[in-house]
Amino acid sequence: METEKKPAIEMVKKGSKSQFKNFPMVPRVVYGVGCFDQLGDILLPKRKNSEAPIIYLVDEVFEHKALPGRLPVLFNDKVIFISADEEPKTEQVDTLVSYIKKEFEELPSGIVGIGGGTLLDMAKAVSIMLNNNGSAHNYQGWDLVGKPAIYHVGIPTISGTGAEVSRTTVLLGPSKKLGINSDYTTFDQVLLDPDLTIGVPKDQWFYTGMDCYIHCIESLNGSYLNAFSQSYGEKALDMCKEVFLGDLSPEESREKLMMASWHGGMSIAYSQVGVAHAMSYGLSYVLGTKHGIGNCLVFQHLQDYYPEGVKLFHEMKRQHKIELPKNICGALTDEEMDTMISVSLGMEPLWENALGRSWREKISRETLKELYLKI
Structure with a gap:
């Protein structure tokens, strides 16, 4: 899905000068x-x-x-x-x-x-x-x-x-x-x-690793994208592909994924995440779904927003024989569904990054309900 592009290195006007956001890093x-x-x-x-x-x-x-x-x-x-x-x-x-x-x-x-x-x-x-x-x-x-x-x-x-x-x-x-x-x-x-x-269970390793992968996809396809975010996001994405689709030794896999996590986190320091994270917040708030698996549950259905990323996700899931839970939203009451949707829509910077400044015209409560009912 096309997103409106705008300068992600946002500026605050001060008189005749522009002030860039001064983000902290781990010293x-x-x-x-x-x-x-x-x-x-x-x-x-x-x-x-x-x-x-x-x-x-x-x-x-x-x-x-x-x-x-x-x-x-x-x-x-x-x-x-x-x-x-x-x-x-x-x-x-x-x-x-x-x-x-x-x-x-x-x-x-x-x-x-x-x-x-x-x-x-x-x-x-x-x-x-x-x-x-x-x-x-x-x-x-x-x-x-x-x-x-x-x-x-x-x-x-x-x-x-x-x-x-x-x-x-x-x-x-x-x-x-x-x-x-x-x-x-x-x-x-x-x-x-x-x-x-060492010793992390395979499903947890996959879900948390996919959190990093989804960081990269959402950052690299967002309207906030800039050279700073892109440099980290592309490197993290490459390492995720090596880990989840390559033929690395266990030692290499641990090292690569640890650095992918670092770079993936840096990729959103001057950018943002997107649809999967916004919807995952709703899952977590209403159902208590852990963040990593929540992102996976949502992301698998986001081919309209991140077609190439979702296609690769399914390939990774098949290669590692991961089966995601199904029908977890099927028994929600109307009130619970409304709360879930409201929590998700409250993540405004994530939606703006995903869909541009006119994001409210591109997403509706009905669309979100349809997506949640697929999970």
């Missing part, structure tokens, strides 16, 4: 097999004193495995295991922040998130809310955060979401699913160790 990143073992050295100079702990938020899948024993725990550091079975919620963030403030006399020296997109988003949100008043749901939106987050580190253990590099932390709130989009959200430090992704 420090270490990459390589085994680099996780450098975490202690990285954290040591960030420790304020023995009473200001490092809080490790770790996917509970690692609770009885070797990884926790490798954490550089000192003084009164705290390891908190968190389930990633559901999307992160603003209420969950508020509970964690309240616990940390009551448990420790001083604010932590830092927050370390270890896991997939859910844990990375939790770490970003908690680090923000420890330094800002009120509930996390008050900050869902764009540039609502007033004070910098405390020092926070992201360590992905599955590749594809791009959460390790993005300026957003996507949360389910009481009335919407929306990110805390802020210059203060971005991690201060990221560790990319491909070996941490």
Whole structure:
């Protein structure tokens, strides 16, 4: 589908001058097999004193495995295991922040998130809310955060979401699913160790990897496309094709997908995602569908919007023998369907990127209902 093209590097007029958006990037990143073992050295100079702990938020899948024993725990550091079975919620963030403030006399020296997109988003949100008043749901939106987050580190253990590099932390709130989009959200430090992704179940590996692939397709076909986004998106897309259609060794596949995730996240820093993500937000809010599989469930039916991308998606799905759930929207009430559609349509920047500035004339509630009923 043709989209209206407009300059994606948006400018804000200031008198006779134009001001370009000044997006943050992760200032420090270490990459390589085994680099996780450098975490202690990285954290040591960030420790304020023995009473200001490092809080490790770790996917509970690692609770009885070797990884926790490798954490550089000192003084009164705290390891908190968190389930990633559901999307992160603003209420969950508020509970964690309240616990940390009551448990420790001083604010932590830092927050370390270890896991997939859910844990990375939790770490970003908690680090923000420890330094800002009120509930996390008050900050869902764009540039609502007033004070910098405390020092926070992201360590992905599955590749594809791009959460390790993005300026957003996507949360389910009481009335919407929306990110805390802020210059203060971005991690201060990221560790990319491909070996941490060993053992990821195949279906989860596929769904999360497809999140990266769909990032690329939506960014590269959007009206916000520019040379900055294109350079990262094309590289990420090439690596996704190598991983999901090529003949790589397991080691090469882990390394390629980890870097595809990084580049895919960067591709939307100066751009946006599109139809699949907008509709996936509705699925997640009403049905609790996890982000990766939600994108897949929607994307398979978007041939009218991304014909070549959808064709390649089905080829990847066939090659890896992935079967997606069916008829998950068939039993929705009218009220639930209306809510799902409203949540989706509320993602205005995503629709504008996908369909151009006149997107409201090109998509309707009826069209979205028809698409959802195919899922």
